[in-house]
Amino acid sequence: MSIRSFISNQKSNGVLTVVDHQQLSSNTTSITFRGLNLNEHGFYLLYVHGVNTSGGNLITKMRFNGDSTDSRYYRQRITADGTTVAGARTNDAGISSVDGNENIFITSFIFKTSSNTPIVITFPTRGDNLDLLVSEYVLTYNQTTNITSIELNSGIAGGYAAGSRFVIMRLV
Amino acid sequence: MSILSNMVKRDPAIAWSVVEEKILSANATSVQFSNVNLERDGSYILLVNAINNFNGTLGVSLEVNGDTTSGNYYTQNLTANSSTVSSARTNDHTITQALALDDPICIFIHISKLTSNYAHAYCRSNSGSGSSIKIWAGAWVHSGNTTNVTSIEIVGNQANCFKAGSKFTLLKGGF
Numbered sequence: 432m433s434i435r436s437f438i439s440n441q442k443s444n445g446v447l448t449v450v451d452h453q454q455l456s457s458n459t460t461s462i463t464f465r466g467l468n469l470n471e472h473g474f475y476l477l478y479v480h481g482v483n484t485s486g487g488n489l490i491t492k493m494r495f496n497g498d499s500t501d502s503r504y505y506r507q508r509i510t511a512d513g514t515t516v517a518g519a520r521t522n523d524a525g526i527s528s529v530d531g532n533e534n535i536f537i538t539s540f541i542f543k544t545s546s547n548t549p550i551v552i553t554f555p556t557r558g559d560n561l562d563l564l565v566s567e568y569v570l571t572y573n574q575t576t577n578i579t580s581i582e583l584n585s586g587i588a589g590g591y592a593a594g595s596r597f598v599i600m601r602l603v
Numbered sequence: 604m605s606i607l608s609n610m611v612k613r614d615p616a617i618a619w620s621v622v623e624e625k626i627l628s629a630n631a632t633s634v635q636f637s638n639v640n641l642e643r644d645g646s647y648i649l650l651v652n653a654i655n656n657f658n659g660t661l662g663v664s665l666e667v668n669g670d671t672t673s674g675n676y677y678t679q680n681l682t683a684n685s686s687t688v689s690s691a692r693t694n695d696h697t698i699t700q701a702l703a704l705d706d707p708i709c710i711f712i713h714i715s716k717l718t719s720n721y722a723h724a725y726c727r728s729n730s731g732s733g734s735s736i737k738i739w740a741g742a743w744v745h746s747g748n749t750t751n752v753t754s755i756e757i758v759g760n761q762a763n764c765f766k767a768g769s770k771f772t773l774l775k776g777g778f
Contacts (some may be wrong), residue, residue, distance in 0.1 A: 447619065482718055511679060511681030512679075512690070513692045514691065516688050532718045538713070538725075554725065557742075558722055558742075559723060560746050561675055561692065563634065563678065563692055563744060564679060564742065565681045565741060565742050567681075567739050597750040
């Protein structure tokens with residue numbers, strides 16, 4: 432299998448290309464990627480290296496088109512914390528959770544389902560040493576409109592610390 | 604060291620580019636990438652597409668800088684083997700397993716640094732195929748070690764466990 436076949440798909444026969452990129456110079460509550468077009472692009476890959484210096488638990492919510500109404504979203508997660516495996520289905524837009532003063536790495540694959548609603552598969556990993564934690568989240572949104580903006584909201588004032596990085600890519 | 608100086612600002616125009624691709628011409632126990640500089644490049648993605656040459660359960664580990672002491676690493680895993688789900692946090696460097704001879708070993712590994720400056724990786728992999736397919740998700744950290752990463756190694760715990768033809772591809776991140 433060639434490298435090209437790892438990073439291309441049949442639709443575009445292309446390569447992953449950065450759409451937008453932000454590295455924070457100061458603590459920030461939320462960031463928004465604008466000018467998107469999920470219907471046309473078909474797929475986005477999001478990468479985040481978040482730093483939570485707030486001291487409290489930080490849940491990142493992914494909001495489409497500025498829609499902050501949690502009841503339009505559902506998430507299912509599975510989390511491994513030591514020998515404890517836990518799952519939960521929640522009526523909100525969460526895609527990851529990180530404890531205070533820890534790092535989080537997020538990789539999200541953003542598609543539309545055959546019913547034209549967005550679906551997001553996310554692999555968050557957080558912490559280090561005895562706090563290492565592995566999760567998988569699936570997020571759904573019950574609207575069929577095109578997605579033109581994606582917001583990542585920490586829910587904490589200045590929750591994403593300076594240095595946090597956010598990259599969104601698509602196939603070109 | 605500040606958070607910003609720990610986190611290398613990346614070129615936003617580049618996503619991933621290949622550093623090196625290794626295809627085994629003979630069975631091997633380990634594969635090493637030595638043209639590595641994590642502080643310069645910011646992040647790496649390592650794709651493993653290997654075949655288990657050991658007739659039994661094979662443990663596959665991620666090592667950096669030639670540090671073979673498993674106690675210098677921590678991992679957290681989450682595995683699903685049919686209806687059995689389990690997890691563990693372990694003071695070692697195992698990132699996946701293969702269960703039987705000729706099982707495919709496909710691993711996605713992302714390597715970067717935490718703000719503590721420890722090397723960190725997250726991995727997604729399968730082991731087995733068909734009716735024996737198994738999921739292994741994991742996180743990995745080179746604990747207490749803040750030196751730059753200048754080599755990356757994938758190591759099996761059985762001699763010549765990676766069959767000839769196995770492929771290992773290292774990409775450097777634009778993020």
